[in-house]
Amino acid sequence: MKIKLSILFICLAMSIFSQEKVDISFIDASLLTVLKKAETSFGVKFSFNAEVIEKKTFSFKKRNCLLIHLITEIERQTPLVFNQINERYYYITINKNHIPIDYNLLNEVLVTSYVTSAINKKKNSSISINPQQLGPLPGLTEPDVLESLKIIPGVQSPNETASGIYIRGGTPNQNLVLWDGIKMYSYGHFFGMLSAFNPYTTKEIILSKSGTEARYGNRISGVIDIKTKENIPEKITGNFGFNMTHADAFLNIPFSDKTSVSVSARRSISDLIKTFTFNKLFARVFSTFDSNQKDNNIIDKEIKFNRVNQLDFYDYTTKFVYKPSENESFHLSFLHTGNKMYNDLVVPEYEDHYNDKLNIKNTGVSVNWKKISNEKTTHNVKGYYSNYNLAYKGAYSYLDKYLDLVSSKDNAINDFGFTYNLNYSFNKQSDLFLGYDFSSTKAKYELDYSYAIEGENKYSSNEKDTGTNNTHSVFGEYQYDDNDWNINTGVRFNYFSKIDKFVLEPRLYFEKKLHKNFNFKASFEQKHQALIQLIEFQTSSLGFDLENEIWTQVNNDNIPLQKSLQTSYGIIFNQKNWTINIESYYKMVSGMTSLTSGYNDQTDDFSNGKGKVFGVDLLISKHFNNYKTWINYSYTKNRFKFLDLENIYFPANHDITHYFSWSQAYKLKNYEFSLGWIYRTGNPYTAVKEFNTDSDGNPYIDLDSDNINAHRLPNYHRLDASMSYSFNFSQKWKGKLGFSILNIYNQKNIFNRYYTAIPVRNLNNEIEYQLKQVDKYSLGITPNIVFRVSF
Template sequence: MKYKLTFFFLLISFSVLSQQKASVSYSNVPIAQVFMDLESKFNVKFSYNAKLIGEQVINLNAEEVTLEALLFDIEALIDITFTKETERYYTVQKIKNRSLTDTQHLDQVVVKEYITTGISENSDDTSIILSPEKLGILPGLTEPDVLQSIQLLPGVQSHTETASGLFIRGGTPDQNLVLWDGIKMYNSGHFFGTISALNPYITQDIKLYKNGTKARYGNRISGVIDITSDDDIPENITGSSGFNMTHTDANLKIPLSKKAAVMISGRRSFADIFNTETFRNLSKRVFQETKISEGNKVFEDDEVTTTKDLFYFNDFTVKFIVKPNAYNTFLVSNLFTKNKLDYGFLIEAYDEASQDQLDIKNQGTSFKWNHKYNARFSHEFSAYYSNYDFEYTGTNSITDEFNDLLNKQNGVEDLGFAFDGNYELNAMSSVGFGFQFSSNHVKYALRFEDSESPEDNYNESNIKTNNNHAVYGDYKYHVLDKWLFNFGLRANYFSVVDRLFFEPRFQLETRLLPHLKFKSSVENLHQSVSQVIEFNTQEFGLENQIWVLSDGEDIPVLKSFQITSGFVFDKSGWQLDVEGYYKNIDGLTSFTLGFDNIDNFFSKGKSKVLGLDVLVKKKIHNYRTWLSYSLMDNDFTFNTINEGRSFSGNADITHHLNWSHTYEWKHFEVSLGWNIRTGIPYTKANGLLDTPDGPVIDFEDTNGARLPKYHKLDISATYTFNFSENGRWKGKLGASVLNVYNQRNVLSRKYEIRQSAEDDSFVLREINKNALGITPNLLFRIDF
């Protein structure tokens, strides 16, 4: 009886201890201080080696939670694990290699796996976090391309089949704000967008906003892609190196001391040294129906000799990391990306020579200082400089007859600084506030010289500067897994139009039932810099868009209003995420979009987008499957196009479905994905009309026809292994096949008038740009 009573009282004591709850609020609090606080609140003791734990800090808010729940959250937040030795005593050990399936925390928030490992939902603002280092295998990808990975999410599409051509809920790629360590990117693709220009092996996190954008982000009206590179200080030199069938790369992270480190990375293509089947297939898709693939032919049977054949891309980064103590962090990041093209042709029958040279560069520098004053107040001061430089030169000549020259330049210099503060009111509420300044210096120049007709020569240029002053404030109320309320207000002043724009933003998420959440957001956004179509170099066939600033007339300030609502159901390994949205964009012009049935004709318009994004996910042990589906109706209305009636937008994809699968077995990972979508609209031609000025194309209604449906199957597999017994040196082999069954998909369809080689008549030619055919790729990497 005595032993039974003793057992009973022990059980009661354990129950009371396990049910004891407390509220905590930690903002950049050293881990040792957190342990002391928990020991006081829960009457427990922690045993640990202070040298191993180091000076790590905790960011965590929680209300009325148990000790077990808090320890679980801390384990997910930093690389430590707790072992319960007795009812009161816990030992703490550091984890060297975290499992990819662990729940992760990011800066005061809890993130949970969204579709696969390394893709998670941020509970702090419902953004999507992608972590390339933790990212599981994805269909068709042997390595985690920064921008291609995002396209597996509902609402994100690329009908051009490129990495950087991201259309987020009806917005165009230039309407997305792309940041790399705070540097604004004006060109984020290599090989004309086919490959991301941002190295995934130094990328720590990619934060994606499709809606509910925080007030600190401005001057774009569509999505936000905020990319941060690694900022940890390693104990030893770490790095990796590898290659696939398009390029090779290497990176190193070197500790300079216990409180400082430098990180260096570089990538370069090798097609100018030797070619591969992968690069040939990519080149075929990129250069099809361009001056390069056609060899500057006048007639189909012209014999052309290639005199120059040069193309390569590279990128290089250097980052300095300094953490003098637990309260300060200093980061300096540098980025350089380049694409170089030089092609030359000779038609010997006419002694006609042509050459096309293209240089695209994007470089930048950023500085960040994070400082914590106390447990509640912290700030970040940042500054950046970004420089985008584009130059194309095309020549065409016949000896002793003519020599034509076409030159196009486009440049953006963007510099700015910002102060962002955050104050924790209590465990559930916080306010953010800040001031931002940026100066955009945008220039454009176009020069044409015709030796036979000097009267047709022209030399046009335009230089404008916009100074953007912005102040913003945010209020957040967050009860973990119960309530999330964000309200923000941003005020933008654009000097280029001398106007002030206000941007209210609202976000709400609440749990209605144990397995059901409701979410909604409303936001108003503005944009003063965008890309327009430039028709003078359309014969080149590549990169005919240029960055320009709004002038309030021909190029208005873009305005967007978006409202979203949806539900999330999560139970027994199943997750269903449904979100509907309405977006209204005003300030569009025919210059910014381009239409086949008008010729340099200026027209203003707007866009209305109604959409539904659905995600269904299931995990069964090591097998994951998810299905993402997007339904969208994107309509344009222009006052002088299509008689003022609305018509389908250029990138209107009514139905888009991705069905993906991944499976892990020991050191093997396999992924399979099927992609099917509606074809995009195009303007169909009936034939040619004879006019006094020559033949013209007879078009039907604007975007009144659609291309055939697009579908393909992608597969990839990887195998990881150790080079050394201690596991420090690791290897990875990978293989992938895009478009396994070699489906012939059409990406775009246009028309042109060609002179017949047999007589002086003219014929209508249909130009189809086809998607990538079956394309294999191989990967080998070494990590240490």
């Protein structure tokens, strides 16, 4: 009897011990080390073949971690499967169909599923997205780095592009976009229709909407921090594939157990074959230009014309990884993206000639060294260089050279900098993060524009500017985390040399557990921006209004330093695969100009203003085994005010009052399906008050400045769907076939409306101008197909 009681007591003790909560912290540790630590901490035993865990590493950090949490995370990151025999003993096997997941260890560990298992909220309020785990999103055949952000409440794209990311009322140029620490100034291909970042090299995307950490600076809206893969494989791995717009390939090559090099390349295929998908995207990009020609019965082929046009894009990356030990790593990353456009249209009957050439490049390189000195101290040194160039030339002659227009635009940025970070852990609950950040940004632009009527020069202008700003920043963050409180508070102190100004940026985020299923959260942040984009109206007024923004520095004259202040608060509910997240926010922005936001399109005069944004973001998601569904709703009231434009608050150009989307995803064996519907308020626009010509016969359009953006376009809605099928060629080679449809019921959505004057010949063969309303339409029904192979 005593023996039985002793055995029962030992088993009970082991069961209780295995439920012990311990603090876990591993960074690229060998799995053997991890398993031995787990055996000691939780009182369990693992049986396994040494070859199963050979050369496998693991990164994870969690306070008060249970054994089940650790096992789940190991299975998520590796192909290992833990099979439980009893309370104490486990044996480990291999899942041959497992897709490896890279894990990026930060101080802010993942705490809960946010939308799906691939989208999680971190303890510092940011959102972590793993594009490899997402599966097909509605309307996409492949993961897209920027498109994937749009399933997050508060992230919208009023112009229906991948790169047009508006975060809580902020414009795309107000977002800080980083790729392996490189500041990016061009984010899209096909004029923003596709992301410029290869999703198959991406390990993690970190999105910050509010409560931004003090380490991020010089942008007043959101942060999109893209991190690429840094694992060292045992053997060469990679994938390649194509869809109806481009082809790509990725390779990860190990040179030793401490060194590897990965390379990737993507390229458009439109010069080889113009697919139905390309034709849809092409029509969307050239919709404004072609609309003008339809008025002359050209594009619909009632009048003969000759046309040559091409849209090409490419990007390629390289990354060198060196890990001399488990506590030290060195990364060298390189990225180059490019977009080229050529358009030439000749109409012999009118002797009209249109010619456009556009070339955009963004090149960057970064280095990253990280060293864990001891259990308390971690050092990190980063450096980067980024170069952006945009060159545009356009020449237009209308109606037998009655009107000749010539324009050119050049915009360039050279940006380099470095950062030193020190992370010190006081104890299990408290961490201190200190750093210094330096960046030097040189921006220049030159605009040339002229037009002549009947050979007589009527107007010419040349505008250019060059400026360099050196930014010195020191910052600190304090993090506290226990079972009930999570606090991340920090401050950033900046000096901008170009305007000789010091600014202070306090940041705060805290989260309090109210109940085991309820958390309350709140944040406050203040940020500044010294590099902005202005709308360039001269080239855009020619009817080809793509890439009409230019980067320029702030000054002490007419372009002030931009400043934002944002507060937010909300509640998170998690229970039985239900997630409900509701958050309200208020943002104030100052230092705006009318040219910055594109309101004053009749003059080059600057007008200073400010803005205020109030919004509510709601997310409801639910998982049912292999089925998951989520609802995303945002209410936004985005208002601006300018001294010379009515001087009262009016709707911003990108003000979307109501945004609703319902998405669903279902997995059945090797098949994955997704369906999503979007419905939102139409974009605002300003109507014409008067259209006339002056004494010289030149047209002018007088917009209704007393009612700026007082009208709304029809509400926007569309239905998208995707499906994919995964299969194996062999044990090593795997394949995937996918199909998607955007805008299934072919809804004709208008996302922008403006007015222009076009010259026409009347019955007396005289030139006169007519007012034209230009509507920019969204994509119609657009199918796509993808085929991929991985090994």
